[in-house]
Amino acid sequence: MADLGPTTESDPVYDRFARLVHAYLGVPVALVTFVGADGQRFPGAVGLPEPWQSLRGTPLSHSFCQHVVAQDRPLVVSDARTVDLLRDNLAIPDLDVIAYAGYPLRDLQGRAVGSLCAIDGTPREWTPDQLAVLEDLALACASEVQLREAAALAADAVRTADRRAEHGQVLLAMSDAFTQTLTPDEVLDAVQRVATEVAGAARASIGIVHPERGALTWARHAAVPGAPVTLWDDEPLSRAESPAVQVVMSGRPLFFDDATTMSEAFPIVAGVGGPGAAAFLPLTTSTATLGGVLLRWHEPRVVDDELRDLLVTLASDASIALERAQLLQRRRDVAHTLQSAMLSHLPSPAGVTLDAVYLPAEVTEQVGGDWYDAMELPDGGFALVVGDVTGHDMRAATRMGQLRSMLRTLLWEHDRPPSRILELLDGINTGTGLEAMATVLLARVEPPTDDGVRTLTWSCAGHPPALLHRAADGTVELAGRPDLPIGFMPDRERHDHEVRLAPGDTLVLYTDGLLERRTESLRTSIDAAARRLAVLPDLGARSLVDALGPTGDRRDDVVVLTLCLGPR
Numbered sequence: 001m002a003d004l005g006p007t008t009e010s011d012p013v014y015d016r017f018a019r020l021v022h023a024y025l026g027v028p029v030a031l032v033t034f035v036g037a038d039g040q041r042f043p044g045a046v047g048l049p050e051p052w053q054s055l056r057g058t059p060l061s062h063s064f065c066q067h068v069v070a071q072d073r074p075l076v077v078s079d080a081r082t083v084d085l086l087r088d089n090l091a092i093p094d095l096d097v098i099a100y101a102g103y104p105l106r107d108l109q110g111r112a113v114g115s116l117c118a119i120d121g122t123p124r125e126w127t128p129d130q131l132a133v134l135e136d137l138a139l140a141c142a143s144e145v146q147l148r149e150a151a152a153l154a155a156d157a158v159r160t161a162d163r164r165a166e167h168g169q170v171l172l173a174m175s176d177a178f179t180q181t182l183t184p185d186e187v188l189d190a191v192q193r194v195a196t197e198v199a200g201a202a203r204a205s206i207g208i209v210h211p212e213r214g215a216l217t218w219a220r221h222a223a224v225p226g227a228p229v230t231l232w233d234d235e236p237l238s239r240a241e242s243p244a245v246q247v248v249m250s251g252r253p254l255f256f257d258d259a260t261t262m263s264e265a266f267p268i269v270a271g272v273g274g275p276g277a278a279a280f281l282p283l284t285t286s287t288a289t290l291g292g293v294l295l296r297w298h299e300p301r302v303v304d305d306e307l308r309d310l311l312v313t314l315a316s317d318a319s320i321a322l323e324r325a326q327l328l329q330r331r332r333d334v335a336h337t338l339q340s341a342m343l344s345h346l347p348s349p350a351g352v353t354l355d356a357v358y359l360p361a362e363v364t365e366q367v368g369g370d371w372y373d374a375m376e377l378p379d380g381g382f383a384l385v386v387g388d389v390t391g392h393d394m395r396a397a398t399r400m401g402q403l404r405s406m407l408r409t410l411l412w413e414h415d416r417p418p419s420r421i422l423e424l425l426d427g428i429n430t431g432t433g434l435e436a437m438a439t440v441l442l443a444r445v446e447p448p449t450d451d452g453v454r455t456l457t458w459s460c461a462g463h464p465p466a467l468l469h470r471a472a473d474g475t476v477e478l479a480g481r482p483d484l485p486i487g488f489m490p491d492r493e494r495h496d497h498e499v500r501l502a503p504g505d506t507l508v509l510y511t512d513g514l515l516e517r518r519t520e521s522l523r524t525s526i527d528a529a530a531r532r533l534a535v536l537p538d539l540g541a542r543s544l545v546d547a548l549g550p551t552g553d554r555r556d557d558v559v560v561l562t563l564c565l566g567p568r
Contacts, residue, residue, distance in 0.1 A: 006036070017044050034105075062095060101134055175317055216248060254280040281312070347382060357542050463511075472502075501565050509561040514558050516550070
């Protein structure tokens with residue numbers, strides 16, 4: 001079948017220019033033509049024979065306009081059959097083009113892209129007035145061409161701006177997702193979430209480098225139907241034929257538009273994971289090689305520059321977040337070990353059951369200034385302490401350790417009531433330059449009388465009051481007058497308070513993290529805890545935390561120390 005050239009739609013504006021040429025010059029055919037590699041198109045056309053009028057296009061073998069464009073000047077001939085350049089053009093027999101006058105249409109850069117032309121099927125001498133009219137109409141038509149080009153450029157600019165804005169929002173959301181992470185597990189979860197929700201991947205798997213083992217361990221991986229069970233085994237870092245290992249060791253990402261391309265580069269993964277596109281991204285920082293991320297899509301797709309930039313940014317953000325989380329984890333591990341080492345091993349005084357629990361805050365470094373202590377004294381009694389140094393970090397933990405050691409020394413060296421011991425502690429705290437700010441409740445339990453009753457003497461340095469569950473008479477609050485916390489005014493006098501403990505009674509000391517709530521005052525929480533304590537069947541320290549402590553993430557450390565006269 002003969003090549004009929006391109007087909008195009010009619011354009012009302014360009015048709016209007018063709019009609020003006022047809023009317024003003026009195027020609028049977030008038031065209032607005034544009035030339036391309038595949039032929040010429042007539043969005044504006046009047047009077048062409050069929051099928052050309054309907055097709056509105058011809059191959060270049062039928063084009064006079066191509067010469068107007070190539071030479072960037074008007075082409076005016078009275079009889080094309082006598083012109084060497086045109087006599088063999090198929091427009092003469094097929095479109096009946098004999099006389100032709102065409103003026104160039106130029107774009108915004110001044111390049112000829114088409115022509116406005118008048119055509120007659122018989123030889124014709126074009127008058128200067130006709131050519132002047134045709135030139136003016138061509139200039140007007142060229143203005144339309146340029147306006148449309150400018151509008152298209154503006155629309156492209158808007159689309160580009162929209163894409164950039166959308167891309168910026170995506171990057172912001174991605175950055176925010178990683179900023180919120182605190183632990184390595186949270187980072188790995190965020191990588192998988194961002195890879196699927198933002199990058200559109202069907203699944204994401206993450207390998208972590210273990211230099212000491214010389215291996216890449218797949219810490220996160222998605223199920224791959226039909227894959228062998230060995231797919232997610234540790235990979236030696238010497239396994240150069242593995243794309244994941246190569247990416248990790250080189251620090252350069254790999255992108256594949258489909259599984260076939262990936263299999264040609266790495267035969268080891270042939271037939272695994274379906275036909276879709278793949279990306280391998282290194283997790284590296286300036287100081288460490290952390291691992292790699294494997295992304296797979298269900299279908300082949302072109303991994304274009306925009307997607308590559310997004311994936312590289314994903315890997316960069318994830319690397320920074322993972323390195324930070326690993327450092328924080330190591331710091332938390334060290335700090336938690338330090339904190340645990342500073343918590344006392346509870347003694348076992350005759351006739352008394354002691355129990356304690358310390359739980360770190362879950363939204364900080366998991367260390368802080370809360371502590372408990374219990375120690376037997378030379379005279380046969382023993383001391384109980386709960387305290388809370390201001391802060392939830394390593395500094396608070398170290399100050400707590402120093403304050404605790406000072407207090408233990410003072411309790412052993414001085415047979416004084418709790419108020420005097422706290423006065424001495426406050427003076428040493430200031431005098432040595434430690435200057436810790438802390439609340440403390442210090443209690444001294446005397447040896448029992450013949451009927452098993454013990455005297456409890458306590459002094460409170462700004463600490464929440466202890467609760468006493470009477471075996472035979474409900475729960476009361478030990479609401480003696482509180483003095484100022486340690487570290488405020490060391491010269492102020494402190495006060496002692498006394499109560500008798502009978503067999504079966506349970507004393508509960510705690511830090512404010514047990515009862516503090518955002519929605520109510522500490523006073524309200526203490527009153528509610530006293531009521532709950534009266535009916536709880538188990539008054540062990542951990543059971544009290546479960547029953548009275550905060551729900552959800554703990555925003556503060558929690559300490560509970562209980563004393564029960566007799567077995568609990």
